[in-house]
Amino acid sequence: MERGYRATPGAQQAGSALNPNLNPANAVTASRFLTLPPFVYFVDRGLLHWAMVMVIVCGLLDLVDGKVARAFDCITPFGEVFDALADGACYGFMMLTSMAYGRVPWPAVAAIIGLGATNLVMRALYARRAGRTTNYRSYAMERVVAFAAYLGGFGVAGYQVDYFYYTCAAVMAVVMVHDAKRMLIDPIPEARPVAVSAQGVAVEGAASGRSRAAAESA
Numbered sequence: 001m002e003r004g005y006r007a008t009p010g011a012q013q014a015g016s017a018l019n020p021n022l023n024p025a026n027a028v029t030a031s032r033f034l035t036l037p038p039f040v041y042f043v044d045r046g047l048l049h050w051a052m053v054m055v056i057v058c059g060l061l062d063l064v065d066g067k068v069a070r071a072f073d074c075i076t077p078f079g080e081v082f083d084a085l086a087d088g089a090c091y092g093f094m095m096l097t098s099m100a101y102g103r104v105p106w107p108a109v110a111a112i113i114g115l116g117a118t119n120l121v122m123r124a125l126y127a128r129r130a131g132r133t134t135n136y137r138s139y140a141m142e143r144v145v146a147f148a149a150y151l152g153g154f155g156v157a158g159y160q161v162d163y164f165y166y167t168c169a170a171v172m173a174v175v176m177v178h179d180a181k182r183m184l185i186d187p188i189p190e191a192r193p194v195a196v197s198a199q200g201v202a203v204e205g206a207a208s209g210r211s212r213a214a215a216e217s218a
Helices: 009-014 024-045 048-071 077-100 106-130 139-157 161-184 210-217
Strands: 194-196 202-204
Touching: 024 048, 024 077, 048 077, 048 139, 077 106, 077 139, 106 139, 106 161, 139 161
Parallel strands: none
Antiparallel strands: 194 202
């Protein structure tokens, strides 16, 4: 999901007067963590259909937060990074829980978690090289992370677990090799156009669509 803060009336209302990151979109992203305790409880009690519901709710919230960000015009660079972190934390936690209960193969889970952690480190180094809060956009990795949501469901349902988990680990490794050069070696693209928030904070943002219209009408 792509986010960047704009100083429009909608953004001023949606964000906090003190901190533009306190907004509805980030609240939706944070609410995904509320699905994790019930997920553990349901797996522990063998209520796998309810555990599946938690996987689905977590995935739906992941889809909704971007729409909320656009609807309230409260997109921020932090929100983009926060969304990526929530993906890894929530889906990784569900996989680890399923592994702890013997529902999925631990070598595949260890590989996926290890690759995910390495990916986060490389993204942090990329942001450090860029000298700004930014989230490296890898469309291939985004698809892999989206598939990780399905892995949680496959693990709970016991559906072709070995095939899907080991396949995901292999594909993730290939994407990581491709992205590593771009994050750690290749020149970093210039920042997107910068807008000044209502609080006077200059932040990176894409001046497109509704944001362009708002800027022109200001």
